[in-house]
Amino acid sequence: MTFREKLAISVKKNNSLLCIGLDASSDKIPLVRRTVSDPIFNFNKAIIDVTADLVCAYKPNTAFYEAEGTDGITQLQMTCNYLAEKYPEIPIIIDAKRGDIGNTSAAYARFVFDYLGGDAVTLAPYMGRESLTPFLEYGDKGLYILCRTSNDGSEEFQDLVIGEEKLYELVAKNVVENWNTNQNCHLVVGATKPEELAKVRTIVGDDMQLLVPGVGAQGGDVEATIKAGINTNGAGIIVNSSRGIIYASGGNDYTEAARQAAVKLRDEINNYR
Numbered sequence: 082m083t084f085r086e087k088l089a090i091s092v093k094k095n096n097s098l099l100c101i102g103l104d105a106s107s108d109k110i111p112l113v114r115r116t117v118s119d120p121i122f123n124f125n126k127a128i129i130d131v132t133a134d135l136v137c138a139y140k141p142n143t144a145f146y147e148a149e150g151t152d153g154i155t156q157l158q159m160t161c162n163y164l165a166e167k168y169p170e171i172p173i174i175i176d177a178k179r180g181d182i183g184n185t186s187a188a189y190a191r192f193v194f195d196y197l198g199g200d201a202v203t204l205a206p207y208m209g210r211e212s213l214t215p216f217l218e219y220g221d222k223g224l225y226i227l228c229r230t231s232n233d234g235s236e237e238f239q240d241l242v243i244g245e246e247k248l249y250e251l252v253a254k255n256v257v258e259n260w261n262t263n264q265n266c267h268l269v270v271g272a273t274k275p276e277e278l279a280k281v282r283t284i285v286g287d288d289m290q291l292l293v294p295g296v297g298a299q300g301g302d303v304e305a306t307i308k309a310g311i312n313t314n315g316a317g318i319i320v321n322s323s324r325g326i327i328y329a330s331g332g333n334d335y336t337e338a339a340r341q342a343a344v345k346l347r348d349e350i351n352n353y354r
Contacts, residue, residue, distance in 0.1 A: 084200045084223035084265065087172045088290070092137045092316060094170065098307075098354070099347040100292070101132055102176070102323025103141040103160060107149060109328060111335045121149065122156040126163055128327050131340040133168050135347045138201075140292075140321055142176040161197045172200035174292070174319075178227065180205035180212050187215035194219055201225060203269055203292070206252050210260055220263035223290070228252050228281060231271025231295030249277065253284040267292060270310065272301025272320070279309035287312040294321045296346070303346070307353035315354045322346055 092098060103125050107115065110124040117123050129139065141160060146153035164173055175197055179189040193202045201223030204213055216224050229239055229249040239249040246254075256266050268285065270278045272295035281291065291310050295301035303320070310318040326346070330338030 100138040100321040140174040174201040175199035228268040271295040272306040275305040275309040
């Protein structure tokens with residue numbers, strides 16, 4: 082089953098466009114979880130179990146696991162294995178933002194898809210198509226390419242005008258016209274930039290998925306995000322929230338708080354579909 086097919090099933094089954102970012106770190110998870118073995122994995126497992134009927138995908142960011150060394154990488158793999166075994170219908174997006182020369186990129190792709198078992202990955206386009214060729218060759222996987230990001234300072238390069246278009250617009254056009262030969266390319270566009278999000282949707286049309294971080298802790302507006310990024314079928318967008326859900330409470334009630342936050346955001350998203 083391709084990533085696109087798996088995502089469509091998950092969206093329909095859970096009536097959800099919500100993606101939860103599993104960005105757990107050992108110094109932020111609730112104290113009750115810090116004393117157990119494999120604390121990050123067990124925290125992730127608890128969050129997954131109380132939200133699996135509310136999401137269309139999960140998105141672990143590799144940075145938080147890499148920061149923990151080999152133990153963190155092991156717990157990331159444990160998290161991915163747990164999702165694949167217990168919730169195989171929910172796709173895993175590995176937020177790795179990779180992009181490098183051929184041999185290095187091929188190694189990154191093996192780590193994401195073969196070792197972790199990810200269904201999709203985030204990628205950086207700066208080094209050009211050749212640098213992403215090893216990922217593009219995984220035709221059944223989803224590739225989310227950075228286009229217009231949600232962070233402060235993103236305009237430093239992404240808003241540069243080349244000819245009559247901004248750089249992020251050229252990235253969107255190039256991906257949809259030249260890179261998407263396997264129909265597995267998608268884009269990352271931040272929720273903090275709704276006008277740019279609407280522009281990207283116009284460029285890529287209905288078929289391409291947009292992964293939208295920035296709702297919640299980064300201040301992105303849900304209504305503006307959905308209205309700008311949704312396609313004519315009422316889908317085509319994945320709204321990610323990480324800290325706003327997984328750290329909804331730092332106490333023993335963290336699972337209940339996470340579920341409540343996920344329900345609230347899932348329903349708010351659906352209200353504007």
